[in-house]
Structures are given as structure tokens and as C-alpha cells.
Amino acid sequence: MNIWEFAAEATIFTLVPLTYVAMRSDLRQRLVAFFMAGVLITILLMLLTMAFHRMPMMDLAITLSLMSFGGGLVFVRFLARYLK
């Protein structure tokens, strides 16, 4: 096991507390946990790319960082407009 695999395994467990927050907290806390999960999974994809030496997988990290931005803004607009 190289350092990249070890780092990826250590990083993937950061999603456990975020999942707990997303399941148990109120709506605003869930949205923050969702944003944080997007950042962490992007980092995780970068680590897994280096761990498995599958360099095209780095495109997934770029795509996820852009898509989580768009998805987050949609949730934010919905929250501001309809959930008062």
C-alpha cells in the first residue's frame, strides 16, 4: 500500500461524520455538510487517481468540482426562494 492509497482510505472516513450531520441535523446544516462532502470527494478522487495510476480519472475530479458548484447553487437558490 503506497501513501496515496493510505491517504485515500483515511480521507474516505471523513464522510462518516458528514453523513451523520446530513441525516440528523436541520436543513441548513445538511446543506453545509453536502458542500463539504463535495469538496472532500473531489480531494478523494485526486488521491485515488494517484493511487491507482489511472490518470484520466483526474477528469472526474475536475468535473465533480464544477458540478458540485452548480448543484450547490441550485440548492441555495431553492432554499432562499421557497423555504422561508
Add this chain to the structure above:
Amino acid sequence: MKVISIDLLVGAAVLITWLSVLGMLRMRDPYQRMHYMSVPASLGAGLITIAILLQDGLKPEFFKALVTTFVLIAMNSVVTHAAARAFRIAETKDWKPNAEEEVPIQPSDEPVEQER
């Protein structure tokens, strides 16, 4: 020496990621929790990008990691601001403070909570 540097950079990135998640859990409201998103988005991804540069040099994966880091830094600030604004609008009708509302600017302006 290069291998040790890569190990240290990747280890620091993982440590920063964990500390950010734990710090986020420690905070009590979403405005405070949002601050902890910027640390892994900027420092964590940046350290991993430097580690990729050290390991592989100026290869396409380094430039892709660099783009990812810049996207994370830029988008994180935008999303954080938009989310805080949306939370404020959801709580009040307008995000701007009312005339009689006191807005804390300095840390000493924060209301002191009564200890139990």
C-alpha cells in the same frame, strides 16, 4: 528526500481534511460551519497538487490537479457566500440588517452567552 516530502505533503493534506471535518462538527450554527469548508478546498487540494508535482513532474495530471484546485478555491468562496446569503434570506425577508438590528463587526461585539 523526495519520497519523504511527498509523504509529508499528502499526510498534511489528510490531517487538514480531518481537522476541518472535526472542527465543522464542533461549531454550533451553519454560518460558523461554512468557514471550515475553505481549509480543505484550498490547503488540502493545494498540498496534494504539490505532491503530484513532486512525484510526476510537469505531466498532464499535475495540470489537471492544478485546475481542480483553482476551481475548488474559486467556487468554494462563491458557494459559501451564496449559501450564507440564502440562509439569511430564509431567516429574515431581506438579507440586509434592519435599522434597529445590531450587527457584530468586531469579535467583542458578539453577544456573550450566559454560562450554565
